[in-house]
Amino acid sequence: MNSTCTIxxxxxxxxxxxxxxxxxxxKGLLNPSRKGQxxxxxxxxxxxxxxxxxxxxxxxxxxxxxxxILMYGTPGNNRKQLDTLLEKIGQKRKELQARRRELDAMLDxxxxxxxKCRAAIADLGQQQKxxxx
Amino acid sequence: MNSTCTIxxxxxxxxxxxxxxxxxxxKGLLNPSRKGQxxxxxxxxxxxxxxxxxxxxxxxxxxxxxxxILMYGTPGNNRKQLDTLLEKIGQKRKELQARRRELDAMLDxxxxxxxKCRAAIADLGQQQKxxxx
DNA sequence: TATTACGTTTACGTTAACGTAAACTTAGTG
DNA sequence: CACTAAGTTTACGTTAACGTAAACGTAATA
Numbered sequence: 031m032n033s034t035c036t037i038x039x040x041x042x043x044x045x046x047x048x049x050x051x052x053x054x055x056x057k058g059l060l061n062p063s064r065k066g067q068x069x070x071x072x073x074x075x076x077x078x079x080x081x082x083x084x085x086x087x088x089x090x091x092x093x094x095x096x097x098x099i100l101m102y103g104t105p106g107n108n109r110k111q112l113d114t115l116l117e118k119i120g121q122k123r124k125e126l127q128a129r130r131r132e133l134d135a136m137l138d139x140x141x142x143x144x145x146k147c148r149a150a151i152a153d154l155g156q157q158q159k160x161x162x163x
Numbered sequence: 164m165n166s167t168c169t170i171x172x173x174x175x176x177x178x179x180x181x182x183x184x185x186x187x188x189x190k191g192l193l194n195p196s197r198k199g200q201x202x203x204x205x206x207x208x209x210x211x212x213x214x215x216x217x218x219x220x221x222x223x224x225x226x227x228x229x230x231x232i233l234m235y236g237t238p239g240n241n242r243k244q245l246d247t248l249l250e251k252i253g254q255k256r257k258e259l260q261a262r263r264r265e266l267d268a269m270l271d272x273x274x275x276x277x278x279k280c281r282a283a284i285a286d287l288g289q290q291q292k293x294x295x296x
Numbered sequence: 297t298a299t300t301a302c303g304t305t306t307a308c309g310t311t312a313a314c315g316t317a318a319a320c321t322t323a324g325t326g
Numbered sequence: 327c328a329c330t331a332a333g334t335t336t337a338c339g340t341t342a343a344c345g346t347a348a349a350c351g352t353a354a355t356a
Contacts, residue, residue, distance in 0.1 A: 036302080036303080037302090037303075038301095038302065038303080047345080048303085049344065049345065049346085050345095052304090052305095053343070053344060057343090066352090067303075067304060067351075067352085068303060068304080068352090069303085069304090084265050084268075085269075086343095087222070087265060088221075088222055088265060088266055088269065089221055089222010090222070091342075091343090092343075093342095098269075098273075101273070101276050102272065102276050105279060105280050105283045107283075107287075109284070109287055112280055112283055112284045112287070113284070115280055116277065116281065116284070119273055119276055119277045120277070122273060123270065123277070126266060126269060126270050126273065127270065129266060130263070130266050130267070130270070132217050132220060132221060133221055133259060133262060133263050134263070135217075136218075136221065136231075137256065137259050137263070139235065140231075140252055140255060140259065141256070143234050143235050144249065144253065144256070147238050147245055147248055147252060148249065150238045150240075150245055151245045151246070154240075154242060154245070169332080169333080170333075171331095171333080180314085180315080181332095181333085182315065183313085183314065183315095185335095186313070186314060190313090200321075200333075200334060201322085201323095201332090201333060201334080202333085219313095224313090225312080225313075226312095
């Protein structure tokens with residue numbers, strides 16, 4: 031079963047060290063159950079870890095990932111909480127969309143650089159290492 | 164004129180400290196000219212700084228930004244250099260595209276969270292603070 | 297049962313990316 | 327020309343996100 035999950039398994043599964051996982055717990059991003067002294071990780075824990083690591087790849091800090099994880103969690107039950115949550119989600123989405131635009135801009139520029147590079151190669155003619163039939 | 168640019172001007176323009184700008188120079192990301200002892204920043208320098216800061220927002224390290232800046236620069240003149248450059252650019256583009264996919268996934272999930280939140284609010288009915296006509 | 301593999305806590309070390317402060321030089325201005 | 331504002335170098339401090347190591351517990355296995 032997949033509910034069985036020791037810290038070592040989780041570490042290997044995600045390609046991180048156990049230290050890293052314990053560190054995330056220290057920071058309040060994970061709270062695995064305990065069987066005796068040992069930590070045991072549920073599916074929910076794995077999902078959280080996946081979110082954290084994706085956040086990292088996108089350049090989010092652990093605190094930011096923590097916020098986002100909270101947003102995904104089961105929403106509160108009173109109106110005010112829901113309103114503020116909705117507000118936060120909207121804010122984050124805006125931030126992420128801005129990021130997306132910047133990423134697209136960067137990708138465009140990379141494409142241009144690639145073209146310039148190809149052009150330079152073409153200009154060079156076959157003077158060196160043509161290697162084409 | 165825009166070619167006149169002291170470190171203070173640049174710092175204010177981009178909302179960073181002069182320390183930050185000097186630090187980037189230390190790291191080899193900028194190399195302003197000197198008028199006497201003072202640094203003077205050209206348009207090219209400003210462009211580089213803009214790229215660096217955008218990279219930061221996207222979660223790139225300074226080293227990664229440095230690489231990218233090199234890619235944008237005027238390409239070398241021999242075949243082998245051009246080939247390896249092309250290779251590097253392609254690699255970086257792949258990385259950035261992967262990032263884009265992850266960002267999109269995260270945005271999707273945020274949208275779902277937003278919907279769940281709205282649904283929860285709707286379920287709540289008007290029991291509290293309806294505030295709608 | 298002794299060994300080995302994995303787990304636990306505690307604590308100090310490390311790197312990137314700056315912040316902060318001191319001590320000094322230089323340019324413009326009343 | 328004295329003063330002030332901005333620049334310069336040098337150097338130590340700080341925070342986030344772990345790495346690394348020690349010293350110890352426990353469970354399965356030969």
